[in-house]
Amino acid sequence: LAARLEGLGTTIFAEMSALAVATSSINLGQGFPDTDGPEVMLDAAVAAIRSGKHNQYPPGPGIAPLREAVSQHQKRFYDLDFDPETEVLITAGATEAIASALLALVEPGDEVVALEPYYDSYAAGIAMAGGVRVPVTLRVPDFRLDVDALRAAITPRTKLLLINSPHNPTGTVLTADELRAIAEVANEHDLLVVTDEVYEHLTFDGAPHVPLVTYPGMRERTVSISSAGKTFAVTGWKIGWVCATPELVTAVRTAKQFLTYVSGGPLQPAVATALALGDEYYDELRASLQAKRDRLCAGLAEVGFDVFRPQGTYFVTTDVRALGYDDGVEFCRMLPQRCGVVAIPHEVFYDHVEVGRPLVRWAFCKRDEVLDEAVERLQKAF
Ligand code: PMP
Ligand code: GLN
Numbered sequence: 338l339a340a341r342l343e344g345l346g347t348t349i350f351a352e353m354s355a356l357a358v359a360t361s362s363i364n365l366g367q368g369f370p371d372t373d374g375p376e377v378m379l380d381a382a383v384a385a386i387r388s389g390k391h392n393q394y395p396p397g398p399g400i401a402p403l404r405e406a407v408s409q410h411q412k413r414f415y416d417l418d419f420d421p422e423t424e425v426l427i428t429a430g431a432t433e434a435i436a437s438a439l440l441a442l443v444e445p446g447d448e449v450v451a452l453e454p455y456y457d458s459y460a461a462g463i464a465m466a467g468g469v470r471v472p473v474t475l476r477v478p479d480f481r482l483d484v485d486a487l488r489a490a491i492t493p494r495t496k497l498l499l500i501n502s503p504h505n506p507t508g509t510v511l512t513a514d515e516l517r518a519i520a521e522v523a524n525e526h527d528l529l530v531v532t533d534e535v536y537e538h539l540t541f542d543g544a545p546h547v548p549l550v551t552y553p554g555m556r557e558r559t560v561s562i563s564s565a566g567k568t569f570a571v572t573g574w575k576i577g578w579v580c581a582t583p584e585l586v587t588a589v590r591t592a593k594q595f596l597t598y599v600s601g602g603p604l605q606p607a608v609a610t611a612l613a614l615g616d617e618y619y620d621e622l623r624a625s626l627q628a629k630r631d632r633l634c635a636g637l638a639e640v641g642f643d644v645f646r647p648q649g650t651y652f653v654t655t656d657v658r659a660l661g662y663d664d665g666v667e668f669c670r671m672l673p674q675r676c677g678v679v680a681i682p683h684e685v686f687y688d689h690v691e692v693g694r695p696l697v698r699w700a701f702c703k704r705d706e707v708l709d710e711a712v713e714r715l716q717k718a719f
Pocket of ligand 2: 348350351366367368369
């Protein structure tokens with residue numbers, strides 16, 4: 338294994354999902370829904386395969402109707418204008434978009450500031466680009482951004498801010514003040530910004546998701562990334578996208594074209610169909626997940642965990658010390674044997690591992706009866 342990949346190991350999601358299968362546990366670990374997305378989208382994918390027109394390589398930047406649909410989505414929800422010809426790129430999920438952006442924009446030795454806990458592919462992407470990770474920690478109970486800590490993290494070597502909101506695993510949705518502060522820092526220090534917005538439509542209690550690129554000075558320096566996986570319950574499809582200036586999109590595409598070149602031929606027209614669904618689809622998705630959040634938060638609190646109620650994503654974080662444990666990794670390795678439930682320890686998302694040690698993440702994007710059964714099992718065990 339090359340030195341730059343040392344320490345990356347196997348992703349926690351693969352480890353915990355394998356454990357869930359091996360122990361026939363309820364998997365509240367890896368975040369994926371247990372019901373299918375919109376029928377018109379599924380039908381469109383089947384029709385695309387059967388049409389015989391979408392089973393060979395799509396164009397490098399993605400098919401035109403999907404780039405058009407992404408552009409219209411940005412206009413409709415955020416009043417943003419991206420030219421579908423030059424400012425939108427379709428990728429193999431947000432994961433490839435993030436990796437490509439880092440490979441395209443980071444020089445060896447450049448520092449990349451990311452909010453900690455951070456989604457695990459960030460560490461790998463930064464490492465593969467030869468960059469240096471600089472974490473800014475979000476802390477309990479609110480997981481708010483400490484703007485002073487962000488400012489303190491900036492050095493002459495800082496090249497890029499990698500910002501995820503709604504934030505996995507904490508569920509933080511950055512506020513207008515926090516976004517404004519990030520934009521100020523980026524402008525002051527002339528930094529590039531990559532935003533991971535895959536949970537853009539999963540926000541609760543009226544908390545709005547506002548893309549960082551809408552703030553002054555950000556349009557020229559931001560690579561905005563999202564994907565279909567969460568919004569349309571197709572995490573296995575791996576259709577993602579990048580929106581940015583033509584220069585930045587060209588840079589990202591230069592890396593992307595030699596990772597996969599293209600992917601997901603017949604899924605691309607189907608995602609274009611899904612993006613154009615009416616507001617009622619997006620509203621129902623949000624309402625349904627908010628109810629599931631409330632259901633699982635209430636259940637976990639009853640079991641005795643300290644529960645940190647998320648404003649977005651489909652994850653809730655708990656502190657296991659309330660149940661007499663102090664190590665989330667040990668807790669999560671014990672849990673499947675003990676009661677047939679799988680969760681994800683926060684620790685793997687930190688450089689400051691001690692901060693994440695007592696925290697455990699649970700996914701609530703599951704059918705109500707599955708959430709109830711998981712809570713029942715936990716209640717019997719603790
Ligand atoms: N970013 C975050 C914050 C995520 O939680 C995930 C996980 N699904 C991804 C990116 C990856 O998205 P995709 O499946 O589209 O590659
Ligand atoms: N994003 C999902 C999560 O955080 C899983 C993605 C993956 O398995 N790599 O749980």
